Amino acid sequence: MPNKKIVDIKGTCLSDPRSPKIRTLMLLVTNSCNLNCVYCYESHKTSHKMDFDSAKRAILDVFNETGFDGVSIQFMGGEPLLAFPLIKDVSEWLWTKNIKYPYSLFAATNGTLLNEDMKGWFTANKHRISLGLSFDGDVSAQNTNRSNSASLVDLDYFRDTWPESSVKMTISTDSLKNLCNNVVFLEEKGFTRIKTDLAYMQGWTKQHLVLWNEQLSLLKNYYLDSGRDMHCSLFNTPIDAILSEERHAKRCSCGEEMSCVDWDGTIYPCQMFAPISMDSAMYNKVKDIDFADAENFQVQECRDCVLQSCCPGCAGCNLKFNGAINRINPFYCKAFMIQIFHTLDYQLKVAEKIENEIERENLKHDINKIIRSLKLN
Secondary structure, three states: OOOHHHHHHHOOOOOOOOOOOEEEEEEEOEOOOOOOOOOOOOOOOOOOEOOHHHHHHHHHHHHOOOOOOEEEEEEEOOOHHHHHHHHHHHHHHHOOOOOOOOEEEEEEEOOOOOOHHHHHHHHHOOOOOEEEEEOOOOHHHHHHHOOOOHHHOOHHHHHHHOOOOOEEEEEOOOOHHHHHHHHHHHHHOOOOOEEEEEOOOOOOOHHHHHHHHHHHHHHHHHHHHHOOOOOEHHHOOOHHHHHOOOOOOOOOOEOOOEEEEOOOOOEEOOHHHOOOOOOHHHHOOOOOOOOOOHHHHOOHHHOOOOOOOOOOOOHHHHHHHHOOOOOOOHHHHHHHHHHHHHHHHHHHHHHOOOOOHHHHHHHHHHHHHHHHHHHHO
């Protein structure tokens, strides 16, 4: 058995000082969207669009900063392809500049508006800008979650043009019951990075935790029985992060290395804090806090949890759905614990097939150590 699976699983510790420091700039090029997804957290959409000068100013401001190894510029919405002319103009302007930092250009899209002219431009520039697709599984799941849009998306184009790019599969209360089939659908379509998350939405219950456990077991066994490389993010939580003695109360770089510029040039910590996602009264609760102070994000019941460094919690979602950046929905905590147990079980079974005895036993020791610590907690 090749060791690639183990490398993919272990990943890089979140606190690894060798990790490059990336400055992320989100540009909300439009506040509009052509779909109405069942779990969408952007509940305050408008017809506003960003203009070229605002986008240019935001980009130049970021490139005038120091202390970063690279910059990730992300065209966001709404549905960013509603502002394709702006994306095209900004990208072509930027490509004429002598920029001191390495940088990347990216747009997250539902894929439904991609016409032949857009395809021609993106294909010609596929090594300079990439698209990330949101698609929720088979035709039934996509249509249920995302406004009957399955037939409008050219999956082959995204897979073939950016084979290393991820497809984002969001799980709703309705599509959870077919989670395994939906991942398998994307696997068999040839996607090699399937970023899968439970939607931040209302309506999750204890029965959904039972379904979650059942579906993760089915998916885990699919990978083990088929011998396929594991491309789904549900089973790639880094062992190094779990074993780390460090605890990370803040899970992302919002308000620090990450910022979001709205259509009118106003800067927010990330997209979740922008007016498209939450009203000003809610954002005003946190707009003056120090986003670099992790203690402001510390969830008290999570302080001693061994999974705190790798938990996928979101401060913006906490604020929007639970009323405070340091208040969690217990459902997601329980769901992540179930996910971790399946991840570790998968890793143990893969580890058994490692030919090198020392490597095999060391990895099994680490995994069992984590399992024991979780059971104690």
